[in-house]
Structure formats: C-alpha cells, structure tokens
Amino acid sequence: MMLILGCRSSRSNTESVRLVYWSSNNQDEIDLARQVVDRWNRLHPDIPVHHQPVPEGESSEEVILAAVVGKTTPDIYSNMWPGDVASYVRAKQLVCLDTFFDYDSVALDRYSEDMLNQARSPDGHTHQILWKTNPIMLIYNKRMFREVGFDDPPRTHSEYLMAAEKMTRDIDGDGYVDQWVGVTDIRARWRDRLFDFYPLYIAASGGRTLIDSGEITFDNEIAVGIFRFFQAIYENGYFPREITTVRRDFFLHETAGSRITGPWEIAHTEKFKPEGFEYDFSPVPVPDGVQEPYYTYGDYKSIVVFKNTKYPREAWEFVQFMISEENDLKLLKIATQLPVRGDVLENPLFRSYFDNNPKMVAFARQAAYVRGIDSSPTLKEVFDAISQEFEACVVYGAKSPEEAVRDAGKRARLVLE
Amino acid sequence: MQESGPGWCWNEGHTVKRDRIGYVFIFPYAFHFLLFLAFPLFFSFVLIFHRWDILSPMEWVGLNNFVKLFQDSLFFKSLLNTLVFLVIHIPLQIVVALFIAEMLNQQIRFRGVFRATFFLPVVVSGVVVSMLWSQLYAQDTGLLNSLLTSMGLGRVNWITSARMAMPSVAIVATWKNVGLYIVLFLVGLQSVPKSLYEAADIEGATHWRKFIHITLPMINPTMFMVVVLSTIGGFSLFIEPVIITGGGPMNSTLSAMLYIYKQGFNFYHMGYAATMGFFFAAIVLLVVILQRKVVEKDVTY
Numbered sequence: 001m002m003l004i005l006g007c008r009s010s011r012s013n014t015e016s017v018r019l020v021y022w023s024s025n026n027q028d029e030i031d032l033a034r035q036v037v038d039r040w041n042r043l044h045p046d047i048p049v050h051h052q053p054v055p056e057g058e059s060s061e062e063v064i065l066a067a068v069v070g071k072t073t074p075d076i077y078s079n080m081w082p083g084d085v086a087s088y089v090r091a092k093q094l095v096c097l098d099t100f101f102d103y104d105s106v107a108l109d110r111y112s113e114d115m116l117n118q119a120r121s122p123d124g125h126t127h128q129i130l131w132k133t134n135p136i137m138l139i140y141n142k143r144m145f146r147e148v149g150f151d152d153p154p155r156t157h158s159e160y161l162m163a164a165e166k167m168t169r170d171i172d173g174d175g176y177v178d179q180w181v182g183v184t185d186i187r188a189r190w191r192d193r194l195f196d197f198y199p200l201y202i203a204a205s206g207g208r209t210l211i212d213s214g215e216i217t218f219d220n221e222i223a224v225g226i227f228r229f230f231q232a233i234y235e236n237g238y239f240p241r242e243i244t245t246v247r248r249d250f251f252l253h254e255t256a257g258s259r260i261t262g263p264w265e266i267a268h269t270e271k272f273k274p275e276g277f278e279y280d281f282s283p284v285p286v287p288d289g290v291q292e293p294y295y296t297y298g299d300y301k302s303i304v305v306f307k308n309t310k311y312p313r314e315a316w317e318f319v320q321f322m323i324s325e326e327n328d329l330k331l332l333k334i335a336t337q338l339p340v341r342g343d344v345l346e347n348p349l350f351r352s353y354f355d356n357n358p359k360m361v362a363f364a365r366q367a368a369y370v371r372g373i374d375s376s377p378t379l380k381e382v383f384d385a386i387s388q389e390f391e392a393c394v395v396y397g398a399k400s401p402e403e404a405v406r407d408a409g410k411r412a413r414l415v416l417e
Numbered sequence: 418m419q420e421s422g423p424g425w426c427w428n429e430g431h432t433v434k435r436d437r438i439g440y441v442f443i444f445p446y447a448f449h450f451l452l453f454l455a456f457p458l459f460f461s462f463v464l465i466f467h468r469w470d471i472l473s474p475m476e477w478v479g480l481n482n483f484v485k486l487f488q489d490s491l492f493f494k495s496l497l498n499t500l501v502f503l504v505i506h507i508p509l510q511i512v513v514a515l516f517i518a519e520m521l522n523q524q525i526r527f528r529g530v531f532r533a534t535f536f537l538p539v540v541v542s543g544v545v546v547s548m549l550w551s552q553l554y555a556q557d558t559g560l561l562n563s564l565l566t567s568m569g570l571g572r573v574n575w576i577t578s579a580r581m582a583m584p585s586v587a588i589v590a591t592w593k594n595v596g597l598y599i600v601l602f603l604v605g606l607q608s609v610p611k612s613l614y615e616a617a618d619i620e621g622a623t624h625w626r627k628f629i630h631i632t633l634p635m636i637n638p639t640m641f642m643v644v645v646l647s648t649i650g651g652f653s654l655f656i657e658p659v660i661i662t663g664g665g666p667m668n669s670t671l672s673a674m675l676y677i678y679k680q681g682f683n684f685y686h687m688g689y690a691a692t693m694g695f696f697f698a699a700i701v702l703l704v705v706i707l708q709r710k711v712v713e714k715d716v717t718y
Contacts, residue, residue: 062682065472068472069471069472087470087472087685088472090472090473091472091473093472174566176557176566176572177557178557186577186665186666187662187663187665188663188665188667190683240556240557241556241577242555242556242557242558242577243551243555243576243577243661243662243663248558377470378684381684384683384684388668391666391667392667396579396666396667398667
C-alpha cells in the first residue's frame, strides 16, 4: 500500500501536468505516436502529452543512456530494448510498474503469465510493458525453392542443407558461385547473432535462452549443433562470405534464396520486389526430431516510465492508453509491427487487418512462441563471446563447434561473474 | 620604479587593462581546453582506479584495471594490429604522397584541379569513404574483384581474409589522408632552391639522381613532420575498421582505439577503457619521442 501511495503523484489541484513522451525515430512510428498523442490530448486536456521522437544518435540506446546521465529523460519512452532494462533497474532509473494497483490486471489482460515473467527484472519487480514484438522467421523465395524441389520451405537443418546443395550454383559460368541458399552478415558484432545463432538456438531448444537463474546454460549440445549447421553452410559455400551492409540486397536480387528476418521485411520487400517475385515466411529451421511448436527469438520493444517523472500515475494512465486495442490496431496498420497481446489473431478488431495483410498472419501465429532475451546487465558481452567464437568456428573454420561453444561458455561465465 | 624587460609598461593601470584584453582573447581557447581536454583527461585519470558503468556510482578498484589489462590478450593483439597497420600505412603514405606531390610540382595543365582532386578525400567524412571502399572491396559484387576477373585474374578476399584485411584497411586510410601529405610535400618541394637543380643539370644529372641527391635531403624536415603526423594519425585508427570490417576477420583489424571504444561504449567498462587509453597514450608518446631522437638527428633545416 505504501508503494502504491509512493507511486501516486503529489500534484495539487492547481499544478498543471505535462508529460513528455519519446517514441522511436523511424517515420512510421513517429506517425503512429503523433496520432496516439493527438487523440490522448483531445480526450485528456488536463494531462497534456508532448511527443518527441528519440533524438538522433548512433543508436537510440546511446541516446537514452546520455539522457539518463544528463537527467534529461522523458517521462515515457516506448522503444526500450528489454536487454537494457536490467541496467536501468540496477541504476534505479525506472518506475516500478507492478506497484500500481491495476498493473497485474492491465498486463494480464494483454498477455499471458509466461510473458509477464519474461518482462520481470532480476529484482522480482516489473519495470516495463512489453509493447511490440518482431518474431524472427525465415523469408524465402518460393520460385527458387520450387526449382530445387521444395514446394514447401525446408523445415529441418538437413532439409535446408539439401536445398542449399541444389540451389548454390554458378549461373553465369564464370567459375564463381553467384546464387546461394541464404545470406547473413559475417561480422562478429554481438547484435548480428540475434539474426542467426540465437533464433535457431531458441528453436532447437524448444524455447530456451542463454542464461537460466543467473547461470550460463547455452554451452550444450544444442548450441554445438547450431554451430555445426552454420559451419557446414559456410564450409560448402552455401552462404556468401560477405559483409552485407550497404550492399545490394541479395534476397531481392534473387541471388540468395532466403534470409532470417522480421516482419519489417514485408514493407521493404513489397516496395522493392521485382515483378513476379514470390516470397513467404516460415519458422527458422530446426534440427531433425524437434516437434512443434517451433519457438524463435522475438525482438521485443517495451514501454517504460523514467523515475524522474513528477507524475508517475498520469504517465501510467498514458501507457495504458497506448496499449489499448485501438492503438494496437494503429501499431499494426501504421508501423506494421505486432502488438504483444495474446488475442491478436482472435480479436475481431484486428481481423480485417490480417485479412488485408495475409503475410503478417505467419508472424502473428509465431508471436505466441517467441522468447526474448535474458535480463542481465552484461548480456551484450555474453553475445559478444558467442559472436567471436561463431566467427572463428563457423565463418573461418578455425575451431571445431565443440571447442568454440565451450570457449564461448567459458568467457560468458567470466563476464557474468 | 620602472621595470625593464619584455613586460615593461609605463604604469600599473595600463598593464592590468592590457592583461584583461589578453585574457578575453585567450578565453575561447582556454574554455575549450579546460572543458574538452583538461577535464576529460583528469576525469579519465580518476576512472583508472574505478569500475564505472555510467549508470551506477563509481566503485574504487585500486590497480585492478591494470591487472586486468596485463591479462587481456585481446588488448595486446589490438596493439600488434595497430603496429602492423603503421608498418604498412606509413611507408605507403609517404611513397604515394611524395610521388603525387612530385608530379603536381611539374608544369602541367589543370594542376590546380588535380591538387584539389587529390585533397578532396581529406575533407570527405571518414564514414562515407569507408562505406564507399567496402562496396569496392565486396567479394562477389565489388568493383575491384570484377576488374580482376575481367583481366582473367582470381578474386581477392580483400576484407574477408585475416591476412588481407589489414592491408586493405591501410589502403583506405592512405587514400583518405594522402591529400594532406601531398600538400605538405608540395610546400617542401617548392622550397628547394632551383639553383641546385640548375647546377645538377649542368653536371648532366638524371631526374632520379636529382631526386635522390637534392630533393630528398632538402625535404628532410617535411619528411620528419609527415612521419610524426602519420604515426600519430595511424595510432588513432578507428573509423575504417569500424565501418569496413567491424574489427574482423577474427580480430585481425581490431585496432587499439576500436578495442578501447568497444570496452567503453559497447560494454560500459569506463574504468577499464580509461586505463587502456592511458596505457596506449603512453606508448604513442614513447614512439614519438623515439622518432624525434632517431630521425631528428638526420633532419636538415
């Protein structure tokens, strides 16, 4: 009760409230935020919200960090990567949302107990509302897979390797391969592993993440299997050894038959696809014998309220408004991103959207089986350890998968300590 | 009593007034120096003895950051990588800059246009230059490999082989900065007295002999400056590996600056990054002092 009272604002009747809300700075989300804020301001003239896209910087994470240090954070921020939440919680920068008396009902109205636990901080409290998710799936070129005998996309590692063997070819006869089964960035940056190793590890393990109860658990046979799968791909030249940034789009040029990606790919592909280009999405490949449901990595973004707000109660009211059904529909329509809610496919309000956007259905189905990232302030270093070993073993064959996974685990443990 | 000497003034009031004007003139630089150089330097020194992730309060760790540094094999690898880069970059920079400067010192048409063109990459953003070169270096779609295959030669793994990546990065850094050194060499070349060449012409000296026996000794001070500047510039190798290779393959282009940045701004180990920064600065200082001692003996002014 004390906590609830502590979170209530102490505003007097005469004091004017003003909340500052930062959204992501991509144009779709700016448009979405403007519409949401305009409506809120019409409905709640006594609690005006000022919207501003997160200021430009190398990454929004760095901008938020600078704002925290400079004590210039907004009241509400809607593009928080859950991987960063633990650090801000440790630094006592976020409002504890589960101290609001209606938090549980609001959150459980939106998603399951399991999701609620995923959003929990290491201290046992919850400081974020999981707002949107981008399940990571395999986008594939239907024609290219059909031509190598796959009417349906490959489901398992062995099927994928079979398709790869047939699809990898020297089309123009110059002695060099110019068509591959897939493409991924070979650089050893920690975040690149969120789009190759990590979703495949989650899928192969039936939904396990890297850390369990504060202990590193990924250095196991499953991870070795994923390293071995990717090593076979690079060893046989099924993926190009390319750094893919600012290069031509291998997938849209039909020189790569597939790619591991999220729902943002739909808008991009629809805009730039060549005539007659056929594509679809499927879950990422799993080792033989893994049964449905197939899990994957869900690239979540959360809404948080910063502790320097003078009006936590009003900020929480605005957060509830943001995650209402009407605004979730706007999130789908304007930003082509999935709201984190259990009823996204059943709710009649969203039905017409999915009827008109059938490609999003695969992501909405997959959204029920996603895992985020572990809540640890040193998670980036854990990913960096995996990334370094992944590069050495998978891309350059300098280590065996067993050695690489063992060394990654060893280094990750040191980091956690 | 009147004082004599350089600070002499006819009365005290006038001296104070004159000093105030002086302070006003030095204020912008002093302000910049204190805020952006002296304070960060002092703060970094304090950080050496602390663990700090920006968000949490600083924690005193004594000399632990140094212990960690001497056990960190990746830091020493990054130092070695930087050394490899310098060994390739400095001679390449000098040879290319001097060759082009010599060409531009001749009476050729559009000389001004050529000079401006060669200087252009210096003023272009390092990020843009690096992105451009990463396209040229692309293994399967890059222009360089297309040219090689059209000539019947094999493709080169410019940035995806641990052996080739650092030389490729050095080529980019050289291309980006060579314009500045061309200008310096041009100034040096134009200061060589023409009478020396005329005398050599009378003696029947070839172009090569004139270059070796007149030009090179006469531009020795410029050469020394170029070596020192490109050494210091080379030690701060950062943008090219960040954009082109990300420090790979297998950390072969991980420069010391990039590693320090990664520890500081990716993983927020500010104390450790500051420790590496000071250690690295000490190495740079030592190298520059050595250069002065070794090279300066031969410099002709």
